[in-house]
Amino acid sequence: MAEAQAVTSGRIQKIGGIFGRFGLASLSSAVVSVSHLLVQLFSIHHLGASGIGVLAFLLVIIQFGYSLSNALVSTPYTIAVNQEEEIAAGAHDFFFPVNLLLCLSQGLTCAAIAWVMASPAAALVFGIAGTLSLVRWFGRSNAYAHHAPMRAAKSDFAYAATILIGLLVASRTGADLAGIGAIIALAGLVGMLCFGTAYLRRHVAMRPVRALRRYRAVWKEQSAWTLLGVLSTEATSNAHSYAVTLLAGPAAFAPIAVGMLFFRPVNVCITALTQLERPRMTRAVARGDGRAAIQSERIFMGALVMLWLATCVLAAIVLYAFPGLILKPTLDHRLVATAVILCALLSLVQCIQTPMSVLTQARKAFRPLAAQSMRSCVVGIVAVTALTLTVAPVFSIAGVVFSQIVMMLGIWRLDRHWRRQQKAEG
Secondary structure, eight states, X not given: OHHHHHHHHHHHHHHHHHHHHHHHHHHHHHHHHHHHHHHHHHXXXXXXXXXXXXXXXXXXXXXXXXXXXXXXXXXXXXXXXXXXXXOOTTTTTTHHHHHHHHHHHHHHHXXXXXXXXTOHHHHHHHHHHHHHHHHHHHHHHHHHHTTOHHHHHHHHHHHHHHHHHHHHHHHHHOOOHHHHHHHHHHHHHHHXXXXXXXXXXXXXXXXXXXXXXXXXXXXXXXXXXXXXXXHHHHHHHTHHHHHHHHHTOHHHHHHHHHHHHHHHHHHHHHHHHHHHHHXXXXXXXXXXXXXXXXXXXXXXXXXXXXXXXXXXXXXXXXXXXXXXXXXXXXXOHHHHHHHHHHHHHHHHHHHHHHHHHHHHHHTTOHHHHHHHHHHHHHHHHHHHHHHHHHSOGGGHHHHHHHHHHHHHHHHHHHHHHHHHHHHHHO
């Protein structure tokens, strides 16, 4: 009896430890995700089908900016500050001006897209929103890299609270696409300021040319390969977004946007928990502790799958019991249900794949990881384009699912090979 109680107590403590480890990051990311959910629900009830599609497409672009930040600055910065026990003051300051250049590029991209697809007013606010989103994102990465998740959580809560207040005001006064963009831009500003003026000053403390010169070694060793992987992964995972919007128009993307809406919380948490676990895995690999790195991978994957299951249950309840919350008469309910099912499959594959990918990055296997991503990209682009041109656009998501399975299996083989090496050396 005593032994059974001890085992039960140990399991409870283990589960409690997992929730404690991921709790703050998951909660703050979930709050941000809920705020984005409210933004899109607001757009569904206040914008036409074209406006819904344009907003969803711009949010995809901003999300792509997060991926670029991870590839070019966030991941290399995290690895750099966690693979060394002692770090010289200012040794990694060059990452900040490089990040500023990336932020400005993101802002110009968002502005150009909004100008072409919407209006000059939307271009202005989404340009600002795109810039501030990446300044805030790297602030979160900086906090996680230095094992200070509370700073990142404060920014997330401030960001979400600002969006909530903005939507409450807009619900009384009304808002178009530009007004929604202004709310997102203001939230980005408030969330960015949570990291303090010292963080912001580091972006201009070094001349860009000097920063790029020091960044060159990082580019050759890591960023070139991670960028290639991100670009191919983006082309794969969001191929349906680009193909449907460009080939069939923003209105045809609206059902897909609603389907993606349900699993945006999972995507946000995947990204946030990646920032939390990458430093842990990097330190374990740097110490030569393969067992700890593998254990971190398993716990990470388990947490993501649990989150995915909870999201599926919530999606089913909302879709079948309270469809009026997210659906409007102009949207085909069957197409939306199909999109939700396909997005659920895509999200599950990403939940399984991400922890293996993060561990592969932690051990600096950037080149083989990029090769797997390129292979998946070719499959994805061909499959999505063919499906978009031959069947209903919503089925283009199936092409993304297939390509992501190809990539997941490739990363799994890399992961298995490394594990066998660990066992042989151990």
